[in-house]
């Protein structure tokens with residue numbers, strides 16, 4: 044598939060008033076594919092200058108067949124537009140914690156970060172056409188997906204994070220953790236370099252936002268965001284071409300002449316704390332110490348380029364260690380470590396990769412490592428092995444490299460030795476596999492893999508089981524024209540949000556008001572069909588006149604207009620409860636934060652206060668345990684709820700109750716009749732029993748029966764409609780009884796409380 048490409052990019056710092064230079068900088072940045080290029084200018088370009096700059100950019104872009112749309116940013120000191128991304132986000136994504144501060148400076152950086160993302164959104168909205176795919180790159184633009192989602196709700200948005208994503212335990216340190224995650228979740232799909240990064244991201248969405256997820260998606264704001272892994276590659280054909288020029292060959296001869304008879308180890312790294320140059324030097328020193336017979340035969344040529352945030356401390360340390368190694372193991376005619384702290388010309392760089400006998404990459408954390416991939420291409424004919432840190436995002440794809448833990452200097456020293464004495468056949472075998480991988484998983488393959496996955500994700504969502512959002516005008520019209528109406532509302536997750544402490548989920552005055560108004564209409568029969576016990580329902584909803592209550596999934600009923608409860612399980616043997624409680628207790632002791640709720644008939648084990656992943660794991664174990672013991676012995680059923688497991692007698696369930704209420708329906712005059720309007724709302728699997736049962740009642744006109752699940756449209760359900768959250772439920776109830784904006788006061792607290800989970 045071929046695409047028309049439009050590159051929307053920041054110009055980068057415009058370092059002087061000359062628009063020509065600005066444009067050249069931007070063009071160079073853009074054509075090098077550097078996405079992390081936002082920059083500012085103290086001087087505002089005039090319109091003429093902007094046009095001039097734009098023309099120059101367009102000319103540059105036309106040369107490689109693309110279109111560049113520059114984002115111009117003005118005002119203040121230029122570095123401000125990068126500050127948050129590079130001073131706060133970048134270190135954290137690489138597991139580096141900053142010094143504690145009063146946060147004032149960070150706040151300013153954050154505001155600039157927001158503006159920076161908005162500037163991109165403005166530019167994209169100017170040129171966007173329906174059907175376009177917007178592909179957002181990297182950590183400078185994490186808010187952009189959500190800003191665009193608000194402005195262009197139907198846009199196709201993919202995001203790729205080139206950097207690592209840390210464990211949620213680390214990500215939580217950010218004060219703006221919610222905003223950043225929510226920002227990313229405006230995408231249809233988010234790609235990461237390595238599986239562990241995607242796993243950490245999903246875990247952060249579960250733990251920080253309380254969103255539901257699978258191993259390949261996160262449900263956010265009613266949509267399913269696909270999460271996938273796309274390790275990036277290089278333009279292998281271009282490297283193969285560029286490493287085979289006359290200039291490179293000349294340089295190769297020159298380098299060999301400098302180190303006759305020596306084995307060359309090569310390294311090229313940015314001089315920051317994550318590329319592991321210090322670890323590499325320690326390991327090399329250890330190698331010299333462990334294998335003295337090798338010392339004179341080996342040279343380490345280390346190229347370094349300056350870090351984003353220049354680190355004088357690291358530079359000093361590197362120089363000290365190098366001086367120490369060279370002082371200890373060097374001689375007048377020989378220096379074991381050759382350090383070149385400068386950008387070398389590309390021809391020299393490729394020549395070095397070609398003449399090297401070994402490449403040594405010891406990053407302690409990085410998204411991907413280009414040098415390792417380029418080295419593999421350059422070693423096509425000479426087969427030098429590659430030592431690679433297991434902490435680089437590239438490790439997952441280069442499995443035929445020699446993997447090391449850079450913190451283990453003895454281990455790395457041994458690996459260096461093993462590679463230097465490795466048999467030629469073994470080297471050739473490893474290189475063949477690596478070469479095949481790098482030349483197959485190229486940057487071109489990466490682009491098409493990302494885009495095809497995004498397209499297929501979009502296509503599958505368009506045609507799959509997406510449940511439409513409740514058609515409120517339609518429901519309202521059917522309600523108006525009906526006179527025998529039946530309402531069935533689940534409680535937790537439907538009328539009240541799920542919160543950490545079940546007893547805290549009490550109905551708001553708005554919910555009570557809407558229920559009261561609905562129930563007071565004689566044409567309406569309103570029921571709460573809940574897993575809660577009688578005491579809870581009675582205490583919080585019992586005061587509403589003409590409200591029917593069904594507790595513990597149908598074990599107890601309080602009919603409309605009655606004060607007394609009817610126990611459907613009276614004759615049922617409750618001996619099973621002890622066995623269930625014992626098992627629940629066993630898991631409670633082993634799952635910190637979990638607890639047992641004992642009701643009259645049903646028993647519930649809650650893990651909403653436990654670690655979400657461990658809780659879910661223990662729940663699966665517990666469910667198996669129960670199904671292998673209790674359910675084979677007694678006529679009871681295990682149900683999976685929202686962060687809970689419940690056991691209750693099998694013969695009562697919400698489906699049976701719903702069916703019964705339709706069959707027993709009596710009109711205003713007490714005559715048996717079929718309801719001509721049914722609204723049934725619920726959020727979890729126990730409510731699916733109601734939806735299924737209602738579908739099967741032949742007497743019901745299905746066009747007048749509204750089954751509504753509360754949750755995202757992507758949720759698997761038998762309901763016909765969906766609403767996002769309890770706030771929307773209350774809003775639609777309010778509309779039926781003429782209350783406007785009833786959800787106003789619920790909105791924020793619902794969202795907030797739900798996310799606390």
Ligand SMILES: O=P(O)(O)OC[C@H]1O[C@@H](O)[C@H](O)[C@@H](O)[C@@H]1O
Nearest residue numbers: 533534535545572573574575647
């Ligand atoms: O059926 P509902 O109203 O969603 O309730 C489900 C469960 O929700 C939990 O929060 C309650 O503690 C349980 O007792 C209850 O069974």
